[in-house]
Amino acid sequence: MKLNRFAQFGAVAAVAALALAGCASNEAPAGSGGDSSSSTGDLAGNLVGGGASSQEVAVQTWTKGVQEANAGLTVNYDAAGSGAGRESFQEGAFAFAGSDRAFKTDEIEEGPFGSCAEGSDLVELPTYISPIAVVFNLDGIDSLNLDPDTLANIFAGNITTWNDPAIAALNSGVELPSTAITAVHRSDDSGTTENFTDYLFDAAPSVWTSEADGVWPLSGGEAANGTSGVISAVQGGQGTIGYADASRAGELGTVAIKVGEEFVPYSPEAAAAVVDASPEEEGRAATDIAIKIDRTTTASGAYPIVLVSYLIGCAEYEDATVAANVKGFFSYAASAEGQDAVAAAAGSSPISDTLREQVTAAIDAIK
Template identity: 65%
Template sequence: MKISRIAQLGAVAAIAALTLAGCASNEGGAGAAPVSSDAPAGLSGTLTGSGATSQQVAIQSWTAEFQTTNPDVTVNYDPAGSGTGRESFGSGAVAFAGSDRAFKADEISAGPFDACAAGSDLVEIPAYVSPIAIVFTLDGVDSLDLDAATLAGIFAGTITTWNDPAIAATNSGVTLPSTAITPVHRSDKSGTTANFTDYLSANAETVWTYGSVEEWPVQGGEAAQGTSGVANAVKGGQGTIGYIDSSQAADFSAVSVKVGDEFVAHSPEGAATALDASPFDEGRADTDLAIKIDRTTTEAGAYPVMLVSYLIGCAEYKDAAAAELVKGFFTTAISESGQESAASNAGSAPISDSLREKATTAIDAIK
């Protein structure tokens, strides 16, 4: 999968909850995006989803575009976190989920998925590709170069001051104070946490011994709800460090991570390069496009601290009207204009044409 043109990172304020209705073509910002010729039209009704906070700005963009050709549709999306979104989808409380990880094979086997018809496969579309920025607040320091083992030590609580020799070793010439480090983590069940800890586990398993987990496993530090909560906690502190979707990282000092022999800053281009080095997960349904991210890539310019956030629905719904709305919304999200709108507003990396082709085939199967 080759991701080509990447839009410039834009700073957009986070939204606590999203409810967009009416004719979004009259709104500013995301509503000004051009409409894809493939976008469905003439739909009506209410579409409800829940899930990842990372996707909320992108979903605002997709909603505005979707409603331009479907003004009689209301889209409600609750950015309650990836875990909550998957649970709500499983219970049938929402028609689709946004999640920073795909369902695991054993979760799919166990079910239930109450919105889906009996025996239905899942549709999991990698619609939002974004770096996870590791951001910090430390007087007099604008950027840092850190390897995975040092990051793992910081978030595991074994490296406790900013002038620790491990930090100094990769930051020659930087004056590091003895300020205590306060790691900030998500308090909610989070796909961003899962992706961040997956990176730590893959690259520094002897230091980060907790594996890839959605719920923070370490006592201490500071906990905050959602992406915006972590961002606010890091910004409001001193000596703080946390991990957030890059859509909310424009005003922060940030870490460049070691990849091969270089240090790479977070960027859509870096996330795209890491994705390009990653294969699809095997053994899944044709409509399930889960990707196994290669966290240990040494590809030049790759930024492997990144997430692929999915739109998740049923291949076959119990409710045909819900199926039409999900199909239309997912089609809008992966369209070229939908991806460019999300890139402009959220700093994500547009998916490649080849991935769009596979996603279109999966979405066309929804009924």
């Protein structure tokens, strides 16, 4: 992975530590445990964050591991979506955010960030790597092959039935029904949508002309709120197709994507392969680790519809207790133990040792 670092930005004000009702952060899946970076039991108080629903299971798993080692700490995470998480973090309502994309450099320059001390850099850590599954619901069919143009035409509304010749040509021997296609997209501002549309724009530019955006750019289709909403909508229909973090694909049919001359199904290994083949964005602070996914790679075994979801915080907080809690939580999330626990719970791809070294250095800078 190509690593580049420079630039800084300004930010102002302080973090508001508030509790969020109805958050299931303390009901995490089993499989995580304490880590040396957060096992001293010194962390205490309320740590409030929110954002990406894609990494909700991951945050719950990390929360369980940190709270087992720090009985005095309560972590609340509101999985309201990436856009809401970034906005609330910037306003100072959250001490940290989860987001399926990093802040853009112009957003950083515009500031300010109410969660950070004046003059602080951002800490943006790619701690959750997961394929975005293209899921569908067709009786009797568990998997299909699609190439970028055909997938883009489906979500653009240009291909409207499952037995369309373009789909049939890629799935020899599969008896495709004449069922109408209902394409389901996110209704909220979503990092998953931004990653999915980024793939369509880069890989099928002759069909998909809308640039990457967290807000679905087209009319038509069916809209659903959050990852759970998309999955429910696809499960509840016949002939439906949608996109969601692969951890939530369940028993739905899934699509293998054409990469080079092969069709690649999603998997943690295939997601890791495309991340390893992708460069890091330039023009960012040393603590701001943003990866630019190569959506058009032809690397064997790489699955290009992948999201890299970030934990976002401040390099410097005005409240030392908040800083310590964020630092402890991020440390466990990035640890080998934390990454393995989430891989078991959500099917994500653990970050590489090389990336962990850089992430750890960024966490060490938090104060």
